[in-house]
Amino acid sequence: MTDAATLRAQFPGTPHALVHERQDELLAGLMEYLSQPSVSATGEGFPDATDRALEEVKRAGLTPSVLDGGGRPLVVGHRAGPEGAPHVLIYGHYDVQPTGPRELWDSDPFVPVLRDGRIWGRGTGDNKGQHYAHLQALRLFDTYAGGLPCTVTVLLDGEEEIGSPTLADTLSAHRERFDCDLVVWSDRSVHESGEWCVSHGVRGMLRLRLRATGPSRPLHSGNFGNVAPNPAWRLVQALASLKDPSGRVLVEGFDDGREPLSDADRAAFAALPLDLPEVLGDIGLTEMDPAFDGLSFYERLADRPTLTINGITSGDTCRTIIPDTAEAGIDIRLTAGHDPQAVFERVAAHLRTHAPDVTLTKLGGVPASRTPIDNPHTPKVARAISRVTGRDPLLIPAYGGTLPDWIFTGILGVPSIGLPLANHDQANHAPNENLRVDYFLDATAICMELLLELGS
Ligand SMILES: [Zn+2]
16 A cells, blocks of 8 residues: 555645646536536436436546336445555436426426536436545546555446435445445535535435225215224224323334434534524524424434324315225434334234224335444545645534435445535435536545545
8 A cells, every 4th residue: 555645746736736736627527517407306318317427437546337126226436546555436417406397497308508617407416416526536636646555346326316225235235346345325415504525324214195085985074974984094094003192102012123322423513503593583483392302402413213193184164074995104314223114013013903994005225324423434534624624524423314324334345435515505305406516626625635544
């Protein structure tokens, strides 16, 4: 292995200076990449989108390949580093969300434009701009150093926006190709404060549907009231059995297996900036849910599971009828140590006792993922950021949301670290998605510093 100073000496100036010197070419390349539609949900732009991503991987100096698991294919690039150097797997996704109504966009989502220091277009922040920064860092290494300081595999998902349905099976089937020391995924946004951050986990999610059925069609509530049983009552009683009025979940063993935050996690959460009145004010509230009194904002999001009614549908609020069906959607956000199947079975057992005539369907389950915040790689990732920005990043133990991170920590069995590279107001999934140019350029330099740090 070569030390970082020797590797750095191969560059004219710092990675930061080099990236800024070549910014026109970097921006032009990204704009061109963004103009290829790649909407996994509708198929718009496929299969060309896969070829386009493959081309970018090739241009970055990697050996490209496609893994087709039956959905939108995975694009993979690989390049060996020096003997004994660590193998880092970089994860991003080349598919994008649908654009939604085009009239809500200020410019065509697939004709990217540069305006007010930002690039505007679908996929700018989520996720092409982010993995393009990694690919350009690899290309610049190739140009100036003729090789990489670590072994690198780039994995670009073609269906992240539809829940990566084939990713786990495809990675399991090709396990040996992904035998790495560390996964670095770049998605989501930097912290709301604008500070760069390094993250270490996500909550999982179990999605359920409860359904009660009654008469074969909606009935006149006078002609059939007290004759036909009402599925809406059955459903709300089933739902009410899941939580007491104070918000405590009544499913037996609901919390079993949960791994609480470590002291290092708690300290990291305590160090994160938070303007709670502002956060609550923004959503029209003044208090947090009293069911979790005594827990901090971040502990609520990362250390506790949820049980959320997403919606209830039955009958009609304007007509005097007995509905024929009643349905509720529920999601349970799982924390580390929670097995989705075990939680599902506990909820099913609860409903068998309390509402045996309500049908429970499991719509999907993804485990949580957590990498210890005091792992040996995090200081290197943090240093890569501070070398470019001059500031230490925020260290986030876990997010409240859900990503397929368990595939890396669970199936590949390696640490997985999140390095978000987009501005927090990127408007991902919404109209006028954008990526700030200063973040993109710093991101590219950070990705170069990351390879230097990991390889040294
Ligand atoms: Zn997304």
